[in-house]
Amino acid sequence: MVSVPSISYSITVRLEVPAGGRAVSELTAAVEHAGGSVTALDVTASGHERLRIDVTCAATDTAHAGHLVEVLRAVPGVTIHKVSDRTFLMHLGGKIEMQSKHPIRNRDDLSMIYTPGVGRVSQAIAQNPEDARRLTIKRNTVAVVSDGSAVLGLGNVGPYAALPVMEGKAALFKRFAGIDAWPICLDTQDVDTIVEVVRAIAPGFAGINLEDISAPRCFEVERKLRDLLDIPVFHDDQHGTAIVVLAALTNALRFVGKDLPHVRIVMSGAGAAGSAILRLLLAAGAKDVLVADIEGVIHASRPGLSPDLRWIAERTNGADYRGDLRGALAGADVFIGVSAPNILTGADIATMNEGSIVFALANPEPEVDPMEAREHATVVATGRSDFPNQINNVLAFPGVFRGLLDAQSHHVEEKTLLAAARAIAGVVSDEELNANYIIPSVFHPDVHQAVAAAVRSAVQEPRE
Numbered sequence: 231m232v233s234v235p236s237i238s239y240s241i242t243v244r245l246e247v248p249a250g251g252r253a254v255s256e257l258t259a260a261v262e263h264a265g266g267s268v269t270a271l272d273v274t275a276s277g278h279e280r281l282r283i284d285v286t287c288a289a290t291d292t293a294h295a296g297h298l299v300e301v302l303r304a305v306p307g308v309t310i311h312k313v314s315d316r317t318f319l320m321h322l323g324g325k326i327e328m329q330s331k332h333p334i335r336n337r338d339d340l341s342m343i344y345t346p347g348v349g350r351v352s353q354a355i356a357q358n359p360e361d362a363r364r365l366t367i368k369r370n371t372v373a374v375v376s377d378g379s380a381v382l383g384l385g386n387v388g389p390y391a392a393l394p395v396m397e398g399k400a401a402l403f404k405r406f407a408g409i410d411a412w413p414i415c416l417d418t419q420d421v422d423t424i425v426e427v428v429r430a431i432a433p434g435f436a437g438i439n440l441e442d443i444s445a446p447r448c449f450e451v452e453r454k455l456r457d458l459l460d461i462p463v464f465h466d467d468q469h470g471t472a473i474v475v476l477a478a479l480t481n482a483l484r485f486v487g488k489d490l491p492h493v494r495i496v497m498s499g500a501g502a503a504g505s506a507i508l509r510l511l512l513a514a515g516a517k518d519v520l521v522a523d524i525e526g527v528i529h530a531s532r533p534g535l536s537p538d539l540r541w542i543a544e545r546t547n548g549a550d551y552r553g554d555l556r557g558a559l560a561g562a563d564v565f566i567g568v569s570a571p572n573i574l575t576g577a578d579i580a581t582m583n584e585g586s587i588v589f590a591l592a593n594p595e596p597e598v599d600p601m602e603a604r605e606h607a608t609v610v611a612t613g614r615s616d617f618p619n620q621i622n623n624v625l626a627f628p629g630v631f632r633g634l635l636d637a638q639s640h641h642v643e644e645k646t647l648l649a650a651a652r653a654i655a656g657v658v659s660d661e662e663l664n665a666n667y668i669i670p671s672v673f674h675p676d677v678h679q680a681v682a683a684a685v686r687s688a689v690q691e692p693r694e
Contacts, residue, residue: 234616235267235288240316241295242286243302244274246309249281253307261287264301265294286316325397326404326413363436363638372411372437372631374399375428377419380444380467380502383593389415392442399441399466406678407628409635411439421447425454432459436635439627440465445502446538462634462642468506470623473630473647474669475507475566475589476514477654478621481668482609484660486585488563490515494583496562497521498555498597499569500528500542507566510651512545513644519546520562522555523569556581563587571595576602584608591621609665618666625654625669629678633685646688653677653684 247253258268267288275282285302289295295315303310334340341347355361363369378392379385396413403411414431416424428438438461440452448465455463464470483490495516497504500523508521521528521542528535529552530543551558555573559565560581566589567573574597579588588607590596593614600617603610611619630650634642657670657677670677 233290233294235265235290236616237269237288238317239289239291239295240269240286241289241298242270242284242314242316243299243310244282244284244312244314245302246280246282246311247305248307249277249279251307253305254281254283256305257283257285257302257308260301260305261285261298264298265290266298266301282311321394321397325394326400362433366434367410368434368436370408370410370635371435372403372409372439372635373414373428373431373435374403374411374439374441375414375416375424376441377416377424377443379419379442379447381442386419386444389417396441399439402624403439403628403631405628406624406672407632407682409628409631419447421450421454424451425458428455429458432461435461436638437462437464437631439631440467442467445505446536448502449505449538456641460640462631462639464627464630464634464642465502465506466623466627468502469510469642469647470626470630471503471568471591471621472506472510473626473651474621474623474654475591476510476648476651477625478589478611478619478669479511479564479566479587480514480651480655481658481663482564482587482611485663485665485668486587486608488585491517493518493563494561495519495564495566496555496558498565498567498573499523500539501568503568503591505538505542507568508542508546510644510647514648514651518548520551520558521546522558526554527551527558565589565597567591567597569597571597572599574598576605579603579606582607587611589621609668611668619668621669622672624672625677626650626681629653629681630685632678632682634689636682637686637689639689643688645691646685649684649688650681653680656680 261268269288270286272284273281274284287298289298299313302308332343334343351365355365374396376392376396378388381387381392381395393413393415396415400411400413403409416427418424443451452463452465500521528539528543529547529550535543556578559578561583563583564587568591571592572595586607587609588603589611590598591613596612600610600612611621613621654677657674657680
């Protein structure tokens, strides 16, 4: 797949050029000739002989960014002064902060916000612990918990490297749902220790968002915490992904004129995301699903199945197919990949049924080149922002937690996830629906409120 410049690799180069001549126009030409993209060119100081210019450009990766600097340096008359990575600049000192909701201007303010006035509030909560939801940050606060074992596409990078990702998650909670979230990065990857730490800090939060914990430990952590805690526990890598995939698939099937119970779905990936997607698809009415992992399609007779893979085998692959992913794809209506890059080709997609749907969600490199897939499939979605139909968890988790917190929910149930998926799908009207627009933007003005309302209603329905 051809790489294109990305804002994620945006740099600003401060340089000087002669005030006269062609140097200024040559800057843009040099960057574009080297495969970059100039997004801004600002003169920051001017003299009779020299101009100081900040050139902002997008590269394809870190090495390419370094190459663009050298290309600029080679322009006659250019002197390079400083190079700033804009992404790193955005992270300096972290991306979130704590702020007081009330000013502390005098002794009266101090005595109410802190001692002695706060003691009265503490006594009230001691007498009725449920008042903590009303009188403290607990009513609107979520813990974003990670052990750093499965961070983005980076793998097991540990708690310190996980911190900027969890900070970003907290910023998204605030931006899209008004929720005060806080990153909790744990220096342990022991299941019982993680569970005990989260149990111990839970009184300060109204919900727990588990993030980037590797499978299969993430399943056990979630199960144990849900049994222990009286607040919602939501593993976004599983359930957030599943919600958005189901929403996108709902609309893709609307577009191609097919129904979920009557299509054949082939999945690649049986980890945290794959297992959760499968569970939600089955709950939504899917009947014919095959799931492949690195050893091929999962079937009940395969030796050495773990309990989680055994669960998959018992609910999928009714025809007992025992071949590989490519073979399973022939005649399928839907492919959903949450696995590894470049495991399929356009020729493989060509073997699918007419009106096929391809969700190649491995990041940053999908299971199949989206451009190749589009030559044969009717609808293609990826996890990337530089292609249409981005499957992005940000569509789900802010609204899901907003609804859970507003309803003072103690649990996350399957009906809640289904309601969230239906709400996301419903934001795309029949007039808007097309092959390149099956899922709304995360910046759509209605999507997070719609999800929150749907979740709130689902929580308030009687439990089954």
